[in-house]
Each structure stands twice: as C-alpha cells, then as structure tokens.
Amino acid sequence: MILHIDMDYFFAQVEERENPRFSGKPLVVGAEPKEGRGRGVVSTCNYEARKYKIRSGMPISRAYKNCPDATFLPVNMKLYEGVSENISRIIESVTKNYEKVSLDEAYLDIKEIAKNYSTAERIGSDLKKLILERESLTCSVGVGENKMIAKIASESEKPDGLVIVKPCDSSRFIVSRSIREIPGIGPKTEKRLQEILSKGNLTVKDVRSISKEQLNSVFGKRGEDIYNRVRGVDDSQVVSEKKAKSIGREETFDKDTLDPEKIINTFRKIVAEVAEAAIEEDRKVKSIVVVCRSMEYETHTRQVSFGPQVIDFDFLYKKGVRLLLHLLTENSGPIRLIGVRVLFAVDD
Ligand SMILES: [Mg+2]
Known part of the structure; x- marks a missing residue:
C-alpha cells in the first residue's frame, strides 16, 4: 500500500x-x-x-x-529547499519508510501502518492537515496498491485532493484515463502508440489492445513495462533514503580477555543477532566486517566482500570467524571488544 x-x-x-x-x-x-x-x-x-x-x-x-x-x-x-525539508520532517512523523523523488513529491510505503484502506485515508487526511497547519501549504495525496496507481490518484484531483484507490478498483480507475496520465509515458511514446493504433487521444483502454509482442517489437525492453503499466502493474519499490547502509553489533567484555571460549561464544551471539537483523531487513549483503579492539584501544578491522546475496547465520558465521581468527592472531594481547557488521548491496 x-x-x-x-x-x-x-x-x-x-x-x-x-x-x-x-x-x-x-x-x-x-x-x-x-x-x-x-x-x-x-x-x-x-x-x-x-x-x-x-x-x-x-x-x-x-x-x-x-x-x-x-x-x-x-x-x-533556497527558500523552497527549506520548506521541502520541513515537509520531510512532517512525513517522517508518519513513517520513516518514504522516498523523496523531488522537492515537492514523495512516496510513502504505508503497508505497515495502515491495515486497510480506510486507515490509509485517515493517514492521508492527517498528513494533509499537518502540512496545512505547520506550513500553510496544500498538497494532493493519492493512495493505491503500487507507486503508479498512487501517483495517478494524487494527480487526478489536484489541487488539495485526496484520492484512495482500492486494489479492486485499480483497473477501473485507470482504464478510461488518457495514456499520458500513466507516469513514464511521454509525448514520444504517445506518438508511437498513436501510430500503432492510427488514432489520436489514446486512453489506457486503447493501449491495452496492443499485444505484448507488438509493444516489444516497437519499444524493445520498454515494451513489457508499457504492457504492465496500462494494466495497473508496477512492482517498483519505495526506496527509503534513510535505509541503513549497514547493520552491526558490538560487545565489550567485562574484563579484557584472551579466553578463546569466551571470545567465540560472544562472537556466535553477535553473529546471530546481526544475521537476524539482516534477515529482518530482507536485503542482500555484499560485505562482512569484523572488528576487534585491543586493551590499548587500538581498533583493527578485517573485511570480506562477495556478490550480493541473502545471508543467514551459517554463512555469516563461516565467513566471519575466519576474519576473527586473523584478527586474533595479529593481536597477541587481550581483547576489549569485538564486533560484526554487514554492508548491504547499494542497488538493493
Ligand atoms: Mg507538485
């Protein structure tokens, strides 16, 4: 949502x-x-x-x-950027899971906070009210099952609009719209679609009559995207800027230690926590970093990188423990702290 x-x-x-x-x-x-x-x-x-x-x-x-x-x-x-920042703070009071696409436009992933579409409507009207109260500005809000439907919805009743499109209404909602209301379809694409159908003022319904094969032959890779879009399908995700680049855990020993059992048990524990957090994030990992701090507060790190992949405890432990052993053999003295961190793949 x-x-x-x-x-x-x-x-x-x-x-x-x-x-x-x-x-x-x-x-x-x-x-x-x-x-x-x-x-x-x-x-x-x-x-x-x-x-x-x-x-x-x-x-x-x-x-x-x-x-x-x-x-x-x-x-x-400068003025607009300042106002835009204020609006971002207001959005953040609703959810941290949002993607700002320009100074005046953002997508919020609200599936966690809205259990149904009437809650979504209330979130939308509360957000509008907050922005009006605090910034004295109006905005338009659309809610839908994906980014594209939400955007068409917010555009559809500007200014000061609030349009909720339930999944069961998505198809009906877009079918009679002008093809230009579909985000990503500009004048050039429109013109080529008009040529295919030998017709002007195309609606979404018109474009639905073009087969996938024909769209592919005219538009190449984009053909499939157009085919899906006119059917209300868009699986692009909300990419939150605030998404962490990495997650990690550290543990400081009560007393500086050289006890291998103590070190390895602590290491297993934090690896389990990091693995669980990474699984929770549901993102691919590209690197693992292990940190070791000596009694003298010297911090040593070792890192291993690999092709982005979903990780679990076994994977993280196997890779991590090798790094830990390297660090321990490099440092002869007692250990104050150890830590494990995973770096997420950037385009994930
Ligand atoms: Mg605008």
Missing part, C-alpha cells in the same frame, strides 16, 4: 505564502521575462496563471505573451 504526496504548484504556492498579495492573481516563478525577450522557462505557476495557458516548462517569453500582467518571480531555490 503506497501513498503518493505531491505539493500543489509548489514554488508558486510557497511564494504566495511568503507574500499573500500575490494570491488570487497570475503568478509565474521562473526565468526573467525581460518584457518577452527573456530566455529560459517557467518553473511553476499558480492556477490563475494556468487560466492564461501558462504551464511549467514553457518558454518564459511565451508565458509573458500569454499574460504580461502576471507577476514574474525568480526561482528562490
């Missing part, structure tokens, strides 16, 4: 908040228009500006032509 949150017309909304006199009138944040001679593009604009057909990414000269009386502001990235 994924929640997608997207701030409404973010840069422009922040500027409205800072200067309420900008509200209710067309506001464009982006390059300097220089009375229509300016270069560069529109970053964001408010909804009043959109009435003049001004859009993000449009040349600023055109935006000026469409509405010369609009307020044009330069991009104040």
Whole structure:
C-alpha cells in the first residue's frame, strides 16, 4: 500500500505564502521575462496563471505573451529547499519508510501502518492537515496498491485532493484515463502508440489492445513495462533514503580477555543477532566486517566482500570467524571488544 504526496504548484504556492498579495492573481516563478525577450522557462505557476495557458516548462517569453500582467518571480531555490525539508520532517512523523523523488513529491510505503484502506485515508487526511497547519501549504495525496496507481490518484484531483484507490478498483480507475496520465509515458511514446493504433487521444483502454509482442517489437525492453503499466502493474519499490547502509553489533567484555571460549561464544551471539537483523531487513549483503579492539584501544578491522546475496547465520558465521581468527592472531594481547557488521548491496 503506497501513498503518493505531491505539493500543489509548489514554488508558486510557497511564494504566495511568503507574500499573500500575490494570491488570487497570475503568478509565474521562473526565468526573467525581460518584457518577452527573456530566455529560459517557467518553473511553476499558480492556477490563475494556468487560466492564461501558462504551464511549467514553457518558454518564459511565451508565458509573458500569454499574460504580461502576471507577476514574474525568480526561482528562490533556497527558500523552497527549506520548506521541502520541513515537509520531510512532517512525513517522517508518519513513517520513516518514504522516498523523496523531488522537492515537492514523495512516496510513502504505508503497508505497515495502515491495515486497510480506510486507515490509509485517515493517514492521508492527517498528513494533509499537518502540512496545512505547520506550513500553510496544500498538497494532493493519492493512495493505491503500487507507486503508479498512487501517483495517478494524487494527480487526478489536484489541487488539495485526496484520492484512495482500492486494489479492486485499480483497473477501473485507470482504464478510461488518457495514456499520458500513466507516469513514464511521454509525448514520444504517445506518438508511437498513436501510430500503432492510427488514432489520436489514446486512453489506457486503447493501449491495452496492443499485444505484448507488438509493444516489444516497437519499444524493445520498454515494451513489457508499457504492457504492465496500462494494466495497473508496477512492482517498483519505495526506496527509503534513510535505509541503513549497514547493520552491526558490538560487545565489550567485562574484563579484557584472551579466553578463546569466551571470545567465540560472544562472537556466535553477535553473529546471530546481526544475521537476524539482516534477515529482518530482507536485503542482500555484499560485505562482512569484523572488528576487534585491543586493551590499548587500538581498533583493527578485517573485511570480506562477495556478490550480493541473502545471508543467514551459517554463512555469516563461516565467513566471519575466519576474519576473527586473523584478527586474533595479529593481536597477541587481550581483547576489549569485538564486533560484526554487514554492508548491504547499494542497488538493493
Ligand atoms: Mg507538485
């Protein structure tokens, strides 16, 4: 269960908040228009500006032509980054398991905190309320069974939307949408799909009529992805930035020791704890590090790396104990502390 949150017309909304006199009138944040001679593009604009057909990414000269009386502001990235950080802190108060995709957009994996879709709806509305109270900004939230459905849901009722799509409604929810509402399908892909079907204004339903083979022959590897997406299938995961790069345990002996039995028993115990934590994380491991601290507080480490794999106690113990033996033979004196750490594969 994924929640997608997207701030409404973010840069422009922040500027409205800072200067309420900008509200209710067309506001464009982006390059300097220089009375229509300016270069560069529109970053964001408010909804009043959109009435003049001004859009993000449009040349600023055109935006000026469409509405010369609009307020044009330069991009104040520092301000938006600060607000974005505040919003991240609010999101973190809901769950640490989130992926920020841009300054104004994030995916939250809420399957652990929402047992069902009505809880999810409450989480969504609480989050909106918190952001409004603390930052005086509106956002749109979508909840769905995967990232793609959640994103389409949050986009579907902007601004200030809250749309919950239960798994049983996913297919119905997307079937009548324009193909361009599917994330990852841009103007080029749309054009080639139109060519295949000899038809304009394609809906998701239209594209479903194209066979997997045909999509593969036109789009290569992407064909399968398009085939799945129009069927509501998306198994990409929420990649939390806060995900640990490694986990480990250390144990300090009551008294510095050379007792092999004591050392090996302690080592077994911490290996078991680390293995359990790694299994809990459900991620692949690429390296094991063993640490040994001597009586004189000298820290020695030994590391072994291998192809990313899921580990268990036996694997970790077998690899780790060899490192430990090396460390112990290198250090003749009593041991103060030993530790074991596993490093997770980065792209996991
Ligand atoms: Mg946005």
